[in-house]
Amino acid sequence: ADPALMEGRQIFNSGAASAPACALCHTLKDAGSAGQIGPNLDELKPDTARIARVIRSGMGPMPAFTALTDDQVAALARYVSTVTQAKP
Amino acid sequence: MPPHFAVNPVRRALLGASASAAAMASLGPWRSALAQQVRPLPAFAAWKDAGAMIVHSPNTIELRRGAMGDGVITPAKHLYVRNNIAPPSADILNDRDAWEVQIDGVRRPRAFKLADLKKMPTETVTMVLQCSGNGRGMFPSKPSGTPWQVGAAGCVMWTGVPVRELVHELGGMEVGAKFLTGTGGEVIPAGLDPKTRIERSVPVAAMEDALLAWELNGQPIPLAHGGPLRLIVPGFTGVNSIKYVKRVGFTHAESDSSIQQADYRMSAPDAKTMNPADPSVWQMPPKSWINSPLPEGGTLRAGAAVIKGVAFGGTNAVKQVEVSTDGGATWKVAALVGPDLGRFAWREFAATVDLTSGSHQLASRVTDVKGRTQPETRIENKAGYLNTSWRDHAVTVSVA
Structure with missing residues (x-):
């Protein structure tokens, strides 16, 4: 795997700061997660900007994750958009 | 004909x-x-x-x-x-009568099994169930969220026990309660912020019309629609009618859940985030749309044609529906057909019009008994809620 994506994958699966793992709620094939609470990211294919916005602001039942650093949010957004082959 | x-x-x-x-x-x-x-x-x-x-x-x-x-x-x-989050396991339907709902914020709080509720006086309400974002797909701003057209809506019958009967049974609500708050039974994984729970508050006056329902159109409510028990809030958008309801509370404040505070708000289109101070998406405004003819029906023949559709006033009965065949330049009153099933239901309408050769923009607009008329333009908002624009819902057909 691309080392540049490893940080995002790690946060996705394990969480960071006070943010829980994304994998608890979201299915993402690359991460090996099968969460059923929120949208399936392989189907949704959100782009980088949308991922960052939703992590920062929340959407629907998903709360805003304000404890993550800008770098962590960027790493997550890059990882998810890349492995779902969303347009950047 | x-x-x-x-x-x-x-x-x-x-x-x-x-x-x-x-x-x-x-x-x-x-x-x-x-x-x-x-x-x-x-x-x-x-x-x-x-x-x-x-x-x-x-x-x-x-x-x-x-x-x-x-x-x-x-x-x-x-x-x-x-569903805002995935539904619970279908196992919850294995013994519907054993489902429990807790009633709080009353003088004598207690839990009821569905079997208990079924022994109380029941009512049936016919109402439009409509997603807050129905019509979002017509916003040129392309708000984030499902791009619904008109089909995130239906007119259905719910049967259950009136919430006001329960409150009466339990000695009345707490003094100063301002909201009716329903909590869903979806399972939230451990480690998640509890604000992820599906919980909505509506103004307490909605209690007068609300039901705890176990039947949809005369059948046990399917899992997809909130069975075994759903809080029904007639006149309000669908999100307020909590599925798999496990708690109903009379509360002094709105829920702190994410879907109450940080979503379902009429925030400005350019707002960075939804502001909990912005108006909550609650009651549905008047709305109508045409279901026939539609462009996918192909080219129509010149002459008489029947325009048909549905119209509702949200919380008020429909007074009148008008249709236009020239994009709103002129209007003609349509007939209200079918049974009148109460102020929360939709009315079907039909109008016979004469269509000449060419392209026609067909539109409808409803006026409710309180004099509110469906507007031409949508209210622009960040998440694309409550689109009632008759212009957005107009259809253009070709006539040869």
């Missing part, structure tokens, strides 16, 4: 042909996404009429405009599905 009043056979054929090229052409913004992938119905909604539905995602499924039908009641197999 002249023979050309019969429903266009092309349109009929389309109702069962979800992937046909003509159906795709009618889907506007969805076309490219759907052309790549027609999604199957999820297991919990596998019993729906697949040919009539558009599956946006496993938790967002709408009815095609051309499949709305001509009867006033929407059959469950055609009712849209919108």
Whole structure:
């Protein structure tokens, strides 16, 4: 795997700061997660900007994750958009 | 009736042909996404009429405009599905009567089993169930969220016990309660912020019309629609009618859940985040739309044609529906047909018009008994809620 994506994958699966793992709620094939609470990211294919916005602001039942650093949010957004082959 | 009043056979054929090229052409913004992938119905909604539905995602499924039908009641197999998070396991339907709901914020709080509720006086309400974002797909600003057209709505009958009866039974609500707050029974994984729970508060006055319902159109409520027990808040958008309801509380403050505080708000289009101080999406404003004829029915023949659709006043009865064949330049009063099933239900309307050769923009607009008329323009907002614009809902047909 691309080392540049490893940080995002790690946060996705394990969480960071006070943010829980994304994998608890979201299915993402690359991460090996099968969460059923929120949208399936392989189907949704959100782009980088949308991922960052939703992590920062929340959407629907998903709360805003304000404890993550800008770098962590960027790493997550890059990882998810890349492995779902969303347009950047 | 002249023979050309019969429903266009092309349109009929389309109702069962979800992937046909003509159906795709009618889907506007969805076309490219759907052309790549027609999604199957999820297991919990596998019993729906697949040919009539558009599956946006496993938790967002709408009815095609051309499949709305001509009867006033929407059959469950055609009712849209919108779950904010995945539904609980279907195991909760194994023993419906054992389902428990806790009533709080009253003088004598207690839990009721569904079996207990069934022994109380029941009522049936017919109402429009409509997603807050129905019509979002018509916002030129393309707000984030499911791009619903008109099909995240239906008119259905719910049967259950009036919430006001329960409150009376329990000695009345607490002094100073301002909100009726319902909590859903979805399972939230450990480690998540509890604000993820599905919980909504509405002004406490809504209690007068609210039900705790266990039947939908005379059948036990399916999992997809909130069975075994759903809080029904007539006149309010669908999100306020909590599925799998496990707690009903009379509270002094609105819920702190994310879907109460940070979503379902009429925030400015350019707002960075939703502001909890912005108005909550609660009551539905008056709205109507045409279901026939539609552009996918193909070219119409010049002469008389019947325009048909549905109209509702949200919390008020419908007074009048008007239709236009010239994009709103002139209007003609339509007949209200079918039974009047109360102020929360929709009315069907029909108007016979004369269509000349050329292109016609067909529109409808409703006025409720309080004098509120469906507006031409939508209220722009960040998430694309409550689109009632008659212009957005107009259809353009070709006449030869």
